[in-house]
Amino acid sequence: MKAFNLIEEPWIPVRSGTTVREVGLREALLEAHRLERIEAASPLVEVALTRLLLAVLHRAYQGPQSAREQAQILAKGRFDAGVVTAYLDRWRDRFWLFHHTAPFWQVPDLPGDDPLPWTKLRPEFAAGNNPTLFDHTYDDTPPHASFAEAARSLVAHQTFTPGGLIRRYGVQSGVGAPLAVSAAFFAIGANLFHTLTQALVPYDESDDRPIWETDPVVLSELEGDENKQPRKKVPLFGRTRAYTWPSRGVRLLNEGSGVRYMAYGPGVHPLTDRFYQDPMVAYAKQAKTGNLVPIRLRADKAFWRDFSALFPEEDAGLSPQTLESARQLQQQTGTRRVLRIEVAGQVTDQAKVMEIRREIYPLPTHTKEHALRIFVPRATQLADARATCLRSGGWQLARLLLSLSRDPDKQEVRALLDSFPLLPYYWNQLGNAFSTFLEKLDENPDEAWGAWEARVREISEVAWTVTINTVGTEARQLKAVQEAEKTWRTCLAKEARRERKG
16 A cells, blocks of 8 residues: 655645745755745754755756756756656655555565554654653553654654664664764755755765665565674665665554554664765764764763864864855855854764754854864863863862861762852853854954953853852851852963963
């Protein structure tokens, strides 16, 4: 039985003016110039759908094979209806969400006698090994998902699912999806057409095919071998292959008007004997091994504090190709519009997703590369140095306050320090200031740096004031504040001398 063709049926959420509605693949691409953006509740869904649309465009255009061809697509102001329509019509039969021999991005013969709730596809739901992030759904009472919701969840899961235990069909565990631990970067354009075109990094289609251009994966290829790994092993390289990687075996179970359960199992085992650079990922070189590892989001800090990773020194890492492409297009067209980038992904602890995050930053497009490599690291280093001094003063304050009644241990001091608004206030306020700093870099780097220094100093002073105002006003408490402030000021003076020498 065929049901719900993703080319025509509405399932991709897009914003147009004040309205968010769902469209099919065809409309998303042919009307991309009239749509502002993909707008999903989950950043994971947004990124996964963006990669899916890019895969279709790369195969439809068989390129672009150069930056020049990419610029030519941009200059036309919309995607070529003939090119897109011809490609989608050719592969239409592979885009049925439910199909007896080739369901989209699924395994047609995966047994449904031991099903899992569809909510396992989304880390926002508490299902399987997922901790409860945003709701309290349980395995035995999964909500009913529309076909559109199930399709979005399937695409996001194949793109982001972490590695971990599976214990099905003779396979012990599965490898993480292409973006399981990586932050994803892409530039946000004036509309969806601009966003997608900027991310169409020049592409060589040789030896690369997306999931719908290959034979459907079947259960016998996924069952465990002597090493308890899926029998089917495929090299992980090729743009659209990576964008549509079958990380897990899934078969959504159609209940007529929606989905509550699915068949689930291992996916294709990726062979990683050679390095593959995902266009949306930034990489840093490990000092000990020399291996390139993806930049990931961290639970303890916003990405802006690692922003210099986007402009690595030669042989120290790789910038995301999507951002390099967007900057080059801006420069080629002489556009002065502020380019904004989205950083999205998940924070994981082994197989568990602990946090899902989306952050937006301006991207300097006219500041020279060497200037970015100087000013951006200096900016984050200054912020870190001030934070170190704040923490030093805060630790002293917490210790002295606790010492008024007992001899505290380190855990007690740390707990009190963490309860202060000191560092949370400082980092939250600096995040907005950093975005302003980036925008000003394109105007005048020296002035931007001066303004950043002043803002860091101002915010740290306010953070300290806000914190000491939470302390009591008894004589002993005021003395503790006075002693702690000496510690803080002494640290600041040392940092200032160190910076002047540097």
